[in-house]
Amino acid sequence: MIPNIFNIQHFSTHDGPGIRTTIFFKGCPLRCAWCHNPESQLFTPEIMVDENGVREAVGREYSVDELIEDVTADEMIYDQSGGGVTLSGGEVLSQDRGFILELVRRLADREISIGIDTCGVAPTRMVEDICDDADFFLYDLKFISNALHKQHTGGSNHLVLRNLEVLSRRQARIVLRLIMLPGINMDKDTIERTMLWLRTHDIAIEQIDLLPYHTYGMNKYAKLGREVEYFEVPQEDELAGVKTQIERFYDNVTIGG
Numbered sequence: 001m002i003p004n005i006f007n008i009q010h011f012s013t014h015d016g017p018g019i020r021t022t023i024f025f026k027g028c029p030l031r032c033a034w035c036h037n038p039e040s041q042l043f044t045p046e047i048m049v050d051e052n053g054v055r056e057a058v059g060r061e062y063s064v065d066e067l068i069e070d071v072t073a074d075e076m077i078y079d080q081s082g083g084g085v086t087l088s089g090g091e092v093l094s095q096d097r098g099f100i101l102e103l104v105r106r107l108a109d110r111e112i113s114i115g116i117d118t119c120g121v122a123p124t125r126m127v128e129d130i131c132d133d134a135d136f137f138l139y140d141l142k143f144i145s146n147a148l149h150k151q152h153t154g155g156s157n158h159l160v161l162r163n164l165e166v167l168s169r170r171q172a173r174i175v176l177r178l179i180m181l182p183g184i185n186m187d188k189d190t191i192e193r194t195m196l197w198l199r200t201h202d203i204a205i206e207q208i209d210l211l212p213y214h215t216y217g218m219n220k221y222a223k224l225g226r227e228v229e230y231f232e233v234p235q236e237d238e239l240a241g242v243k244t245q246i247e248r249f250y251d252n253v254t255i256g257g
């Protein structure tokens with residue numbers, strides 16, 4: 001199936017080094033309760049309707065040629081800033097394998113840096129196939145507890161942990177991203193357990209980003225006619241406490257990424 005794309009963001013500075021173009025693929029195997037891009041979850045196009053009845057189509061098919069033409073318009077900016085292209089979503093590694101591998105190969109042939117933003121729920125073969133051409137991975141680890149992962153994302157974390165081990169063994173550059181949800185996964189025991197798992201499995205990580213839960217984008221649920229669940233927003237001192245705890249294990253920890 002040809003992937004649907006719901007956004008192409010030029011001049012992005014939050015999805016890896018330098019100035020980048022981020023391609024947002026539509027479709028994700030998870031249903032995180034806090035997802036601030038609910039329009040990214042279904043693999044098919046949708047319509048969002050605002051309170052004034054204005055309709056907005058979300059998602060359309062692009063060919064690989066179209067994407068290459070779009071993102072290479074900024075090639076000079078990537079060169080000057082040390083940037084490139086980040087493939088995000090939704091979940092890019094759940095998309096059509098042939099399409100994604102062709103896109104990645106053509107970007108790599110032009111020596112454009114490729115970042116992969118992933119929740120880790122993807123076929124291991126896809127992760128392996130893309131590993132050599134990708135420059136770095138922004139890798140979400142939402143819950144080390146499988147029970148919590150299932151409860152809050154709707155899916156198991158088995159593939160997340162396995163694929164993280166695969167990437168680490170293959171010496172991929174990994175930026176690990178931890179969503180911070182007060183009362184759910186920020187307590188000392190959970191953080192300790194997560195760090196011990198990473199250490200026991202010898203996971204090499206370049207940087208850990210703590211991503212505080214926020215409520216931006218939640219109005220999109222209403223536009224899609226869906227219910228939204230709200231969580232507590234973490235306080236600065238809570239985030240600082242988690243950062244200090246993690247720094248006993250890894251040097252390079254940021255709040256906010």
Ligand code: SF4
Pocket residue numbers: 028029030031032034035036037040041089090091119153
């Ligand atoms: S993995 Fe990301 S895109 Fe998918 S549901 Fe969770 S937050 Fe949303």
